[in-house]
Amino acid sequence: MTELTSLTIAEARTKLAGKEITAVELTDAYIAAIDSANEAINAYIAVTPDKAREMAKASDARIAAGKAGALEGIPLGIKDLFGTEGVHTQACSHILDGFAPRYESTVTQNLWNDGAVMLGKLNMDEFAMGSSNETSYYGAVKNPWRAKGSNLDLVPGGSSGGSAAAVAAHLCAGATATDTGGSIRQPAAFTGTVGIKPTYGRCSRWGVVAFASSLDQAGPIARDVRDAAILLKSMASVDAKDTTSVDLPVPNYEASIGQSIKGMKIGIPREYRVEGMPEEIEALWQQGIAWLKDAGAEIVDITLPHTKYALPAYYIVAPAEASSNLARYDGVRYGLRVDGKDIVDMYEKTRAAGFGQEVKRRIMIGTYVLSAGYYDAYYLRAQKVRTLIKRDFELAFHAGVDAILTPATPSSAFGIADEDLASDPVKMYLNDIFTVTVNMAGLPGIAVPGGVDHKGLPLGLQLIGKPFEEETLFKTAHVIEQAAGRFTPTKWW
Numbered sequence: 001m002t003e004l005t006s007l008t009i010a011e012a013r014t015k016l017a018g019k020e021i022t023a024v025e026l027t028d029a030y031i032a033a034i035d036s037a038n039e040a041i042n043a044y045i046a047v048t049p050d051k052a053r054e055m056a057k058a059s060d061a062r063i064a065a066g067k068a069g070a071l072e073g074i075p076l077g078i079k080d081l082f083g084t085e086g087v088h089t090q091a092c093s094h095i096l097d098g099f100a101p102r103y104e105s106t107v108t109q110n111l112w113n114d115g116a117v118m119l120g121k122l123n124m125d126e127f128a129m130g131s132s133n134e135t136s137y138y139g140a141v142k143n144p145w146r147a148k149g150s151n152l153d154l155v156p157g158g159s160s161g162g163s164a165a166a167v168a169a170h171l172c173a174g175a176t177a178t179d180t181g182g183s184i185r186q187p188a189a190f191t192g193t194v195g196i197k198p199t200y201g202r203c204s205r206w207g208v209v210a211f212a213s214s215l216d217q218a219g220p221i222a223r224d225v226r227d228a229a230i231l232l233k234s235m236a237s238v239d240a241k242d243t244t245s246v247d248l249p250v251p252n253y254e255a256s257i258g259q260s261i262k263g264m265k266i267g268i269p270r271e272y273r274v275e276g277m278p279e280e281i282e283a284l285w286q287q288g289i290a291w292l293k294d295a296g297a298e299i300v301d302i303t304l305p306h307t308k309y310a311l312p313a314y315y316i317v318a319p320a321e322a323s324s325n326l327a328r329y330d331g332v333r334y335g336l337r338v339d340g341k342d343i344v345d346m347y348e349k350t351r352a353a354g355f356g357q358e359v360k361r362r363i364m365i366g367t368y369v370l371s372a373g374y375y376d377a378y379y380l381r382a383q384k385v386r387t388l389i390k391r392d393f394e395l396a397f398h399a400g401v402d403a404i405l406t407p408a409t410p411s412s413a414f415g416i417a418d419e420d421l422a423s424d425p426v427k428m429y430l431n432d433i434f435t436v437t438v439n440m441a442g443l444p445g446i447a448v449p450g451g452v453d454h455k456g457l458p459l460g461l462q463l464i465g466k467p468f469e470e471e472t473l474f475k476t477a478h479v480i481e482q483a484a485g486r487f488t489p490t491k492w493w
């Protein structure tokens with residue numbers, strides 16, 4: 001019998017429904033896998049085996065009673081950004097030391113309502129700020145992938161590095177993640193997994209620790225396109241507690257898997273190329289184009305002329321919102337407190353000790369661009385650029401384009417503690433070059449594995465769609481997946 005942890009969600013669902021396996025067996029298999037692998041990979045920062053077994057038992061009872069939910073008995077990992085009642089929720093920051101909320105985020109509650117089982121909380125960049133998972137207070141996550149013939153540790157990408165690594169190493173059946181500028185899609189691309197950032201407003205942000213509220217969006221990281229569709233269906237909902245969530249029916253995304261893309265118009269934006277981009281990325285892109293053409297899609301060249309301004313504008317808007325959102329961590333009500341001689345001294349000492357370097361950098365940038373005298377020059381201008389970026393996409397869609405194909409990242413996974421990147425934050429920010437536009441415009445974007453580079457490391461393709469047309473992305477990504485195959489790392493841990 002195949003290992004239980006190698007089953008996809010769709011496969012496990014069939015076996016659970018057919019009573020070939022139980023939810024408790026499946027959960028135990030994942031707990032054992034985490035026990036043996038987590039020291040090496042560091043994907044989980046809190047494991048909740050007792051809670052998991054209890055939830056799995058309840059799932060088995062519901063299956064026996066014929067009352068199974070859509071995700072009944074499926075063990076999932078949860079990014080540490082999602083509030084989970086009574087369970088460690090620290091956004092992988094020191095400043096939230098010991099915090100376990102009294103509430104459950106709407107997204108995770110939706111998953112539990114559908115019968116999913118929680119295995120624990122997953123590592124991430126502190127407050128989701130980073131592209132390598134190295135800014136986590138709990139240390140770096142190791143990518144389950146290694147270059148051919150090398151035993152050097154690579155980053156899994158970020159900020160949802162723990163989610164991507166756990167899915168790739170089969171330490172959960174699927175994971176929740178969030179994406180503000182690429183945090184679902186870049187780690188998915190670096191680990192050979194599938195990640196979708198849905199349209200802004202598709203999932204509720206309620207109970208998710210805020211980074212940049214006008215950009216943050218939750219989504220799944222999964223082993224394949226079908227599993228991503230199954231997970232998103234459960235995660236998405238309108239929510240009275242988040243007025244930016246949208247009241248549109250959540251379609252059965254899985255139904256779009258296998259549908260034809262014949263006659264679809266796929267836009268290829270000429271601006272999605274950067275200096276120094278490996279030829280292999282261009283080759284992957286051309287391969288993706290060929291696959292979609294073979295499946296009957298029409299390929300059209302498009303222009304998104306404001307693309308080059310997206311990254312600088314993002315690194316104004318996101319830190320501005322972050323500086324405001326993170327003002328609440330003051331040592332008074334929860335989390336870390338470092339005593340001082342008076343209350344202001346206490347605030348200062350707490351924030352100095354509680355936030356890491358990258359978070360402090362963003363708070364300072366954000367405070368600067370919002371300050372009197374600089375607001376118009378930076379923040380206001382960045383917001384105007386944001387409108388132009390959105391309009392670029394609208395024009396392309398208006399001209400009949402159904403979806404846009406680009407590379408997901410300008411490189412494959414890089415080494416942990418890469419000196420070049422550590423010394424220059426802007427180089428790290430360049431990881432988001434193909435993904436931030438999507439957040440700035442509020443559109444859905446999916447990363448799907450397209451192949452491996454000469455080092456044997458996975459590379460991802462990105463599809464960008466119209467607002468609330470995630471179904472188009474699922475069916476098109478599935479065509480790529482069928483052509484490219486699935487990617488699993490060789491076990492070294």
Ligand SMILES: NC(=O)C[C@H](N)C(=O)O
Binds near residue numbers: 130131178179
């Ligand atoms: N949160 C994200 O989407 C990651 C992005 N690299 C950032 O640091 O802002």
